Amino acid sequence: MFTGASQFALVGVVGAGGSVWAGALAAALLGSRNALYGIRLSSLLNVRGWRRFATSQFVIDETTAMAIARDETSLSRYAFWATGIALFLFWNTGTLIGALATHALSNPKVLGLDAAPPAAFLALLAPRLRAREPLAIAFAAAVVAIAVLPFVPAGVPLLIVAVLVTLFGVLRK
């Protein structure tokens, strides 16, 4: 899995005691935006045949942003691949270190590490809140998630929010 928000979401749901399937669904829903990035990128990168299978894995927020910010197609492609390969190497090295190093931490709470995931999600969310509507949706989603949390299994509040926001997006004029 190479799309950070989805990875964090899966870990977050499982860490909160939720089922891995609820986490997997939340991760997939968060990954849905990467499909829309293909609209901009497919004409820019012009990948066909088997190369599409290799290119796909690198379609994420960062590579899309770097690629579409360039004026020339050749620079766009360079930005896409440079960003993608650098992030892929460093991100997965970081994940590996994290996976191996957890045993060294006796009590993550002493280091405040339980406060780190919400801050990380907030930092991922912030750039998407530059208009009034997404801001309102973010607050509404937070309120709904908290309101249903005591009554449903861990991870399910996320799925309820996902269903509601999808209905809102599809039904509104």
Added chain:
Amino acid sequence: MWAGVLVASLSCYALKLAGLSLPQRWLQDPRLQRTVPLIPVALLASLVATQTFSTGRHLVLDVRAAALVVAVVAVVLRAPFLVVVAVAAATAALLRALQL
């Protein structure tokens, strides 16, 4: 556990592949264009809220709330990602060390 991780990974990959493979006409459907960007906003906001104000299925108010306030300030000041995460963790650690 690993089956779930594998399915999630494959789903995320399939969505990216779909973006580069499906006819552009489908992906440019206005309803899809409107709705898909809202999903990460709603889910990330839910994750912020639930991971700050709950332990298991109980709503709680503890040092994580203070850490979130500090993280909000850091985000408003446009601090880089790692700084936002670090100041939030440091706030929680400090308040716990002071036994607040």
